Amino acid sequence: MQIQIFDTTLRDGEQVPGCKLNTGEKIEIARALEELGVDIIEAGFPVSSPGDFNSVQEIARTIKNASVCALSRAVEEDIRIAALALKYAKRPRIHTGIGTSDSHIKNKFKSTREEILKRAVQCVKWARNFTDDVEFYAEDAGRTDNEYLARVVEAVIKAGATVVNIPDTTGYCLPHQYGEKMAYLINHVSNIDRAILSCHCHNDLGLATANSIAGVINGARQIECTINGLGERAGNTALEEVVMIIQQHSSLNLSTNIKAQQLNPVSRLVSDTMRMDVQPNKAIVGSNAFSHSSGIHQDGFLKCAETYEIINPDEVGADTSKIVLTARSGRSALAHRLLKLGYQYNRNDIDTVYKEFLEMADKKKEVNDADLRELANAYSAETVS
Ligand code: KIV
Ligand code: ZN
Numbered sequence: 001m002q003i004q005i006f007d008t009t010l011r012d013g014e015q016v017p018g019c020k021l022n023t024g025e026k027i028e029i030a031r032a033l034e035e036l037g038v039d040i041i042e043a044g045f046p047v048s049s050p051g052d053f054n055s056v057q058e059i060a061r062t063i064k065n066a067s068v069c070a071l072s073r074a075v076e077e078d079i080r081i082a083a084l085a086l087k088y089a090k091r092p093r094i095h096t097g098i099g100t101s102d103s104h105i106k107n108k109f110k111s112t113r114e115e116i117l118k119r120a121v122q123c124v125k126w127a128r129n130f131t132d133d134v135e136f137y138a139e140d141a142g143r144t145d146n147e148y149l150a151r152v153v154e155a156v157i158k159a160g161a162t163v164v165n166i167p168d169t170t171g172y173c174l175p176h177q178y179g180e181k182m183a184y185l186i187n188h189v190s191n192i193d194r195a196i197l198s199c200h201c202h203n204d205l206g207l208a209t210a211n212s213i214a215g216v217i218n219g220a221r222q223i224e225c226t227i228n229g230l231g232e233r234a235g236n237t238a239l240e241e242v243v244m245i246i247q248q249h250s251s252l253n254l255s256t257n258i259k260a261q262q263l264n265p266v267s268r269l270v271s272d273t274m275r276m277d278v279q280p281n282k283a284i285v286g287s288n289a290f291s292h293s294s295g296i297h298q299d300g301f302l303k304c305a306e307t308y309e310i311i312n313p314d315e316v317g318a319d320t321s322k323i324v325l326t327a328r329s330g331r332s333a334l335a336h337r338l339l340k341l342g343y344q345y346n347r348n349d350i351d352t353v354y355k356e357f358l359e360m361a362d363k364k365k366e367v368n369d370a371d372l373r374e375l376a377n378a379y380s381a382e383t384v385s
Pocket of ligand 1: 012137138139140165167168169200202
């Protein structure tokens with residue numbers, strides 16, 4: 001079963017403080033996303049500022065294969081402006097919606113469930129006047145009562161929504177709850193076969209990726225995500241994580257159009273352009289994702305990479321696996337690196353060099369090649385060419 005990858009790096013991702021991009025930078029990222037194979041690019045929220053309108057318009061002109069999507073609230077003018085920004089898109093999608101949890105209904109809209117249901121239907125009808133591809137979002141669906149959510153979903157599909165987004169806006173759900181929500185909608189919405197359900201998860205409890213995967217296991221067919229997991233507060237579902245989970249676990253019988261070898265280059269482009277460093281231990285794209293530093297791991301890895309690596313770094317466009325020499329490293333990793341540098345020792349000599357190495361490593365965080373050469377030159381070794 002094919003999962004649509006909906007990238008929102010340029011919309012939800014760009015909401016991160018300090019990440020503001022100009023139009024040229026957004027076009028460069030949009031091109032890279034299209035090249036990566038994403039199915040839908042959410043380019044921005046056109047009514048929010050003239051700059052964002054312009055960016056969405058330029059991305060819509062540039063992108064040829066992916067759908068280009070613009071966000072709006074359930075407000076007629078927002079939808080009109082979104083449609084205008086998408087005028088030149090080959091495949092335009094309008095993403096419109098409203099909060100459906102009791103908290104949003106009472107505190108944000110000072111309204112009632114019935115009134116919000118009417119506004120949900122109305123905004124989809126407005127959007128359908130401009131395009132056949134209309135996605136409805138039920139903001140805070142994660143905390144919305146399932147019975148009411150099912151009524152809203154059924155009504156917006158009847159009004160013409162082709163995709164229905166079920167956002168866990170506050171990152172509150174546990175994976176089994178989010179999965180059950182999708183299953184509930186599939187089993188209780190009579191016209192569900194006329195639309196696809198989409199996962200949009202935030203990472204406030206570190207569960208965004210797990211929740212998105214639970215969503216697709218339970219019948220959703222689209223995942224909304226960002227490169228490097230960028231997004232409001234603790235971020236959104238990381239694109240690279242869901243793609244590689246789907247690829248690694250063939251038993252899920254799911255697939256995406258993503259060209260995995262471009263994951264690391266696109267991650268670097270987004271990190272550099274948005275000036276947001278990627279944490280070193282980030283799955284798939286962190287600088288330590290393919291580094292081994294403990295003796296036990298290094299020994300196992302050097303005997304057979306698969307013992308400690310489930311993904312070959314080449315598959316995701318990362319640099320080759322690294323053996324980092326620290327005070328936790330073992331003899332075999334030291335001997336392996338020394339041999340690479342051209343020094344070969346017999347078993348007794350490597351014991352002596354190893355002792356010296358540990359003293360040096362206890363003083364330094366990481367022992368580099370220059371340190372090793374200094375160490376090796378102090379001991380008689382057979383230099384190999
Ligand atoms: O998190 C959220 O609910 C959103 C919607 C606007 C789609 O980003
Ligand atoms: Zn969001």
